[in-house]
Amino acid sequence: MTKNLRITNNKFIDQTSRISFKFDGKILYGFKGDTLASALLANNIHLVGRSFKYHRPRGIMACGSEEPNAIVQVGKDASMTEPNTRATEIELYEGLEASSQNCWPSVNFDVGAINNFFSPIIPAAFYYKTFMWPANFWKLYEYFIRKSAGLGKSPTKPDKDIYDHRYLHCDVLVVGGGISGIMAAKTAAKNNLNTVLIDDKNILGGTTIFQQNECFKINNSYSNDWLKKEIDTLNSFKNLTIKTRTSLAAYHSYNYLLAKENLTDHLDLNEKKDKIRQRLWKIRAKKVIISTGAIERPLIFNNNDRPGIILSSSIKKYIDFYGVKCGQKISLFTNNDSAYETAISLNSSGVSVNSVVDIRDKTNSLIVKQAEKLGIKIHWKSTIVNTNGYKKINAIEIMKLSDDGTAVVGKKINEKCDCLGISGGWTPRVHLFTQSGGKLKFRDKDNVFVPDKSELDQISIGSCNGDFELDEVIKNTVNLINKFLKVNNSAYENLEIISSKEIDKKNIWLLPSDKPLGKTKPFLDFQNDSTAIDVKLALREGFKSIEHVKRYTTTGMATDQGKLSNMHALGIIAETAGVKMGELGTTTFRPPYTPLTFGAIVGRNVGEFFDITRKTPMHDWHVENKAEFENVGQWKRAWYYPIENENMYEAVQRESKAARDSAGILDASTLGKIDIQGTDASEFLNRVYTNAWSKLEIGKCRYGLMLNEDGMVYDDGVTTRLSENHYLMTTTTGGAANVLSKLEDYLQTEWPELDVYLTSVTDHYGTISICGPNSKKIISKVIPDLDLSDKEFPHMSYKNALIDNIKCRIMRISFTGEHSYEINIQSSYAKSVWEKCFEAGKDFNITPYGTETMHLLRAEKGFIIAGQDTDGTMTPVDLQMDWIISKKKYDFIGKRSLYRSDTIREDRKQLVGLLTDDPKEILEEGAQIVAETNKQPVEMLGHVTSSYFSPNLNKSIALAVIKNGKKLKGQKMFVPMKNKTINVTITDTVFLDKENKRLNA
Amino acid sequence: MFLINCPYCGERDQSEFTAGGEAHIVRPKQPTELSDDQWAEFLFMRKNIKGVQLERWNHSHGCRKWFNMVRDTSNDRIHAVYKMGQKPPIE
C-alpha cells in the first residue's frame, strides 16, 4: 500500500538526494532535509511506539522537541547506541538505524498491550500503590516493568565519539531564530553589539519561514518571503554569530547558559568519523533575549491518542516544510483559528480536508473566511466524542456541544479519515524563562502563562511572550527590543502588515463525550500515559498541590517534561477544585530543556583527562620495579613491590620484615609540605597545633596534631624549624590542600595581624625515607661527610647536606619506630638520589616498600593515620594522646571544645589496641565489636580501624575505637562476622618496642 | 552560576570560588572564659537567612584571598563584595 505522500514543489527538501535508512530493521528512503519523523510519515508509518503504562499504539504527534511518542533508539553499535531520542529532532542521514523503544517484543505485537484491556484497574499511581509492598517484591516487579516498559537501552561500551566544551561571551544572546528572534538579532547587531543567535533547527526562520498564506503578509510579500530576505541580510554583520542545530539546555542565574551544538549528528555515517560530535557552549551573556516560540496544545477528548492524531501545526509543517502528507483524508479539530492555516496549506497542496470540527460558535476571521471560500466544511460548536482505529485512526465521531459546553447533544456524525489534526491553542515556551528564576503571570483571556518578573537582564519576545498574531509579534518585538537594548531601530516601524485576527476564543480543558467519563480515555500525558481521569482521581484522594498531583499521577514527568500536558493538567485541576488557574501556580521546569547526552556533559574530561593524576619524581622507578599502585587522592602511590608471584599479603610481609631487620626505602614525596615564614611563624604554629612550638630549637623537628575548632583531630605531621622565622610543615597526603586552605583562612580572617606567609612546596621536593637498623650505614655511604652520631644528629633533628653538590635537607624522623632518615631534595634530583640510596643500600638488602607496609609498620607502633583511625569525631583524648595537648598554652584551634560537656564524656569511643585470641586470625577493618554474643539486638561498641598480620611480632594486631575503651584494657570482646565470631582482647595501642629502643639502634 | 566580582581580581565565574558560610562571626579572643553555651553559639549557630545575608567567599582557584559578600539568598543577587576587615556596605 505504498502511496505517494510526497508533494514536489517544496523548497526545504532536496528531492534529488535520496537517503536510505532503517527503521525497526526495515530499509526505507527519505531525502536530505528530512527528519526521521518526516521520512517515516512519508513512508506512511505512524505507529512508532507503545505507551508506557497501557502499551497502546502511539504515533508521531508533533514535529519538534515537544514530541511525546516518537521516542526511538538510534544506532546498534554497543558503544554508540542512544536511547530516548525524538524522531522529530533526528535529521535523516545515510545509514541511520533507529528502532521503536517502548514495546516488547515488537511495535506491532506488544505483550504489554494486555494492560490496555485491564486499564480500568490501572488507575493513577497504579505503580506506586501496587508495587510498593512488600518491599522485597520490588526486585521482581522491576524486572517485569523495565522489560515491558522498554525505557531504551544504554550503550554498554565506551562512547567512541568526541565531545567538546567551549566558553562564549557576548553582549546579547538571542535564543530562537523565528521571526522575532531574527528581528532582535538584527537590531542588536546593527547597533554594534556583539550578538549570538542560536536555533535548534538546521534552518532559521521558525514557523514563519514556511508561512505562505494570503492572510499573513508584510509589505505586500508573503511573510515567509519577507523573513527570508531579512535572514539573508544577517550575513553582513561581522559581530553576529549564528549557531544553528544548537539547543539551549539550561538557563542559570547571572545569564549563564548552556547550549548544545550538534556538529555531526546530521552527517552521513562515513562523514561523522573523527569529527567532534557535539559541543557544549558555556555562555555568559550580558543580555538575553528569549524568542523560543510557542507549543501547540492538544485537545483532551476520548481516545485522543491514536496513531494518526497529530498536532495541527505539525501537519502544517510536514506539508509546507517537508512536503509530506500526514494522510490523504485529513480531519481537523480545533478551538482556535490556527487549524485553518493547516486546512488552507493542505488544500493548496492538494490534500483533501474532510472537515474542521470547531468547538466555537461560528466565527468569521480573515482566515476562517478564506477556508470557507475554499469550500472547507466546518462543524461549528461541535466536538469529537470518540475516535476509531487501533494501529491508526480510521474514523471520528462528531457531536454538537451543549450551550455550556459540558455535554454533547443531538445526532452523532461518523466521519472517515486517516489523520486527525488537533489544536487546543498555544502555550508560550516559558521553560527557559522559569529556569532562570523568572516568575510567570496568568492571562485569563486565552489561558496562558506569560513571563512576568525576572531578576536577570533578559526579555521574552514573540509567541513565548504571549504574542500569537503576526502584527502583534512585529509591533511588540520592535518596542520591547528597542527599550531593552536602549536603541532606536526604526527599520521595522512602517511595515504594512496583513494579519488575520482571531475574534472568538473558547476553551474546554476536558471535552465531553456521549459516554460517561469513566468509560473514556482522554489522555493528558501521552508519554507517561496518564489521563484526565487519573488527575481527577488524585484530587478526589485529597491531593491539592500541583506538584503532588504531578508526582502521584506522573503527569508531566516523562522525558518531555510535560511540554504538551502541563496546561491541561493545571486546567482540569483548577476546574475540578474550583480555583482560578492563576492562583494554582505552575510546576517548575528544570534543566535541561531537552535531554543532554552524557558525552556533551563530560566533554573532554574522559579517560586520563577525567581527573588529574599526580606522580612523584620517582614514579618511573616504581614502575620499572613492578610496583602496584594505590590511588591516594589524585596521587599514584607505590602500594607494594611484588617479587615474582607474590600477592599483596606476601609482599607486605616480606617488606615489613626487611625494613625492621635491615633497611627499607619509601617514597614519601606525596606528604603535604608547607613552607612557613615570617616573624610570627612560631606564634602561628602555637595557635594551630595542640602542642607548644615557641621553644623548639632551630634544627629540630616536632610532631604536631591539628584540630578543628570543634576539637576533633583534623591532620597531623612533623614540622621542622629551619631557622628563626622559617618552618617546614608536613601534612598527610590527603589533607595537604585542605590544611593549607584552613591555615590561610585563619591567617587572612582571624589573625591578619600575624606576619606569616604560607607556600605549598609539596611538588617542589621529593622525599626519600630510609629506615631500619642499617639506615645509618646507608646514609653515611651516600653523604660521607655528614656526622650521623646520635649526639650530633639525634632523633627529631635536621641537617643541611650536599649530595653530589645538590643541597638537601636530612630529617631524622621516624614513622616506623626504626632508626630512620628522610631526605628532602628538589624534585628534579629526587629520582637520581633515590637510585643512589638504593645502590648504596644493596649491601644491606635495602628493600623498597610501599604504603601498605608503611601502614603495617606504624600500626605495630600504634601511630595513628588521620582519616583511617580517626573519622572527624575523635579528639586527641579519645586517641589516648593527651600528652600532646599543651596545658600551658592559653589557646589553640579547638582547645575550648576539648572540655565541652560532650567531649569530656568518659564513654566516648576511644582508640585501643586489639589482639585476637587466635594470633593467626586477621580482623577485617570496619568490623563491629560487641561485648555479648547471645543478645539481640546487641549494642555495637565500636569498630576495627586498622588491622594487619605483623611479621615482626608473628601475630595479628589491630587498632579499634571502642566506647569507653580506655577503661576496658584487658577485657574480652567479640567481633561477629558472617560465618564466625572472633574473640579478641583489648590492649594497649603500642605493640612493638614500647621503650622506643629501636629509634637509636 | 554566579558571576562574582573578586575585590582583588574582578569578575570571575563562580566555579573559581568557594563559599565559606556566614560572615562576621569573630573567633572569641578568650575562648576559655566562655560557657559551653557561649562557645557553642560561636561554633555551631548560623543564621541561614532567606534574604540579604553577609557571607564569606574565597577565590580559591584564583588569588586565594578571602572576602565578604552581601547576597540575597532568595534570588541570588549579589549586592556587594568587600574585603576582609571592612564594614559591610549596607546597614
Ligand SMILES: [Zn+2]
Ligand atoms: Zn581574586
